[in-house]
Amino acid sequence: MSILLTGCAGFIGFHVAQALLDRGEAVIGVDNLNDYYDVRLKEARLARLAERAGFAFSRVDVSDREAMAALVAAAPDVTAVVHLAAQAGVRFSMVDPYAYVQSNVLGHLVILEACRKISGLRHVVYASSSSVYGANRDLPFRETDRVDAPVSLYAVTKRADELMSHAYGHLFGLPQTGLRFFTVYGPWGRPDMAYYSFARAIVAGEPITLYEGGRLKRDFTYVDDIVAGVLGVLDRPPAGDAPRLLNIGNHAAEEVRTLVALLEAGLGRRAVVRDAPRPAADVEETFASVEAIGALAGFRPAVGLAEGIGRFVAWFKAWHAVA
Incomplete structure (x- = not known):
């Protein structure tokens, strides 16, 4: 038996792959290693996975239907799929919208079509996003909230995924759970994300841009908590054909300027700050209700922002050789 994991060289995929391997699972990793950010970071993650027993890698783009069909046909023992591959980044969706649709x-x-061909499939867990809540102002965000007012194309694509999965569950009985991730951070993270780009700028003495004085709030969720939630949900497939949607976050909204202060303390340097208006694609606040995933999988976030940023800074210093 094996687990098919897409986006294995990505930030969350890398950590999920390690956790699956740690518990003795065979993992078939898929990634196209695109150059949205420094490929060397993806290659370094992948190199660490390649050293592990039970890991096999295929360089495949998930939008390549023939390649994915061939991959699934060659791996008849797959019992679960964790689909994390995606074009990431909210603001970049205004630069290259076609990449997000592709x-x-x-x-x-x-992926859904490939999963229909897997006879022993028990569960598909896929990545959605807190961005689907769009302009919603009711806090915390709950899975029962309306999600019909997106503020970015990225959010549109993630909501489209949820709707497709609902249809495939209804039509084909495909057991699925979509996870709405809330601002994941930690070691081996994505350089395009705010916490990482802030750290690089602070070390270089370059200015960082804070919107509305850094008063925007985000539900920052440490990657180890995310991984625990993914595995907990993966082990509990839905009983019927109605796909589930679950938030997975830290259940704590923190101001971005708090994040900056923690980075300054960890790096031992002050940030050079420029203020700017909030971009149209950014929301004022994200805040996850996690009661549903807690009831299902016992999910309880364990790592607060101060501890998590401390761990990230330690990795960042080692990776970038920062004294």
Whole structure:
């Protein structure tokens, strides 16, 4: 038996792969190693996975229907799929919207079609996003909230994935759970994300831009908590054909300027700050209700922002050779 994991060289995928291997699972990792950010970081993650027993890798784009169909046909023992591959980044969706439709929408469809061909499949867990809540102002965000007012194309593609999965559950009985991730951070993270780009700028003495004085709030969720939630949900497939949607976050909204202060303390340097208006694609606050995933899988976030940023800074210093 094996688990098919897409996006294995990505930030969350890398950590999920390690956790699956740690508990003795065989993992078939899929990634196209695109150059949205420094490929060397992806290659370094992948190199660590390649050293592990039980890991096999295929360089495949999930939107390539023939390649994915061939991959699934060659791996008849797959019992679960963790689909994390996607074009990431909210703001970049205004620069290259086609990449998001190709990877997130077509890619999700290709995965669903491939999963229909897996006879022993027990569960598909896939990545959605807190961005689907869009302009919603009711806090905390709950799975029962309306999600019909997106403020970015990225959010649109993730909501499209949820709707596709609902249809495939209804039509084909495909057991699925979509996880709405809330601002994941930690070691081996994505350089395009705020906490990582802030750290690089602070070390270099370059200015960082804070919107509305850093008063925007985010539900920062440490990657180890995310991984625990993913595995807990993976082990509990839905009983019926109605796909589930679950928030997975830290259940704590923190101001971005608090994040900056923690980075300054850990790096021993002051940030050079520029203020700017909030971009149209950014929301004022994200805050996850996690009661549903807690009831299902016993999920309880364990790592607060101060501890998590401390761990990230330690990794960041080692990776970038910062004294």
